[in-house]
Amino acid sequence: MSPKDITRRRLMEIGIKVMGGFISATSAFPIIGFITAPSLKQEEDKWIDVGAINDFPPGTYIKGVMESQVKDGWYITKERALCWIKVDGDKIVAVSATCSHLGCNVYWDEASKNFKCPCHAGVYDSEGKVIKGPPPRALDRLQVKVEGERILVNSIPVPYGEGKNV
Ligand code: FES
Numbered sequence: 529m530s531p532k533d534i535t536r537r538r539l540m541e542i543g544i545k546v547m548g549g550f551i552s553a554t555s556a557f558p559i560i561g562f563i564t565a566p567s568l569k570q571e572e573d574k575w576i577d578v579g580a581i582n583d584f585p586p587g588t589y590i591k592g593v594m595e596s597q598v599k600d601g602w603y604i605t606k607e608r609a610l611c612w613i614k615v616d617g618d619k620i621v622a623v624s625a626t627c628s629h630l631g632c633n634v635y636w637d638e639a640s641k642n643f644k645c646p647c648h649a650g651v652y653d654s655e656g657k658v659i660k661g662p663p664p665r666a667l668d669r670l671q672v673k674v675e676g677e678r679i680l681v682n683s684i685p686v687p688y689g690e691g692k693n694v
Contacts, residue, residue, distance in 0.1 A: 622670035
């Protein structure tokens with residue numbers, strides 16, 4: 529073997545190692561992205577129009593429907609959640625309809641002035657605090673704002689008693 533052959537062989541080895549490293553690195557990026565993306569994803573904070581103020585007669589809870597689109601990569605899906613809205617003078621309260629036990633939708637019972645869950649007989653008072661049954665905590669609240677004549681609620685629920693404007 530001449531020194532020229534050794535140099536060529538060595539050069540080939542280095543070239544193969546560099547190419548191998550490049551291929552390994554470029555194929556690792558999507559894998560790392562796939563593993564870490566869900567933990568970096570933040571819940572999107574959005575305001576959802578639930579209707580005109582006139583749709584909510586004052587003094588009692590009226591059901592509000594929160595419909596929105598969620599984009600996840602190439603997929604766009606529609607999400608739908610319920611809430612209960614009470615207009616009381618200048619104050620507007622929005623209570624999440626999602627039971628804190630296993631997530632069924634609670635309904636407002638005008639006769640007893642309580643929220644009731646049909647799934648396991650959970651009962652909440654008019655503030656959303658637990659009175660009876662298995663729910664471990666109060667119903668969440670939703671931030672509310674008014675734009676023009678429309679009521680908007682925030683998609684991210686706030687635990688009862690936390691945050692402001694809820
Ligand atoms: S889901 Fe509401 S009481 Fe169980």
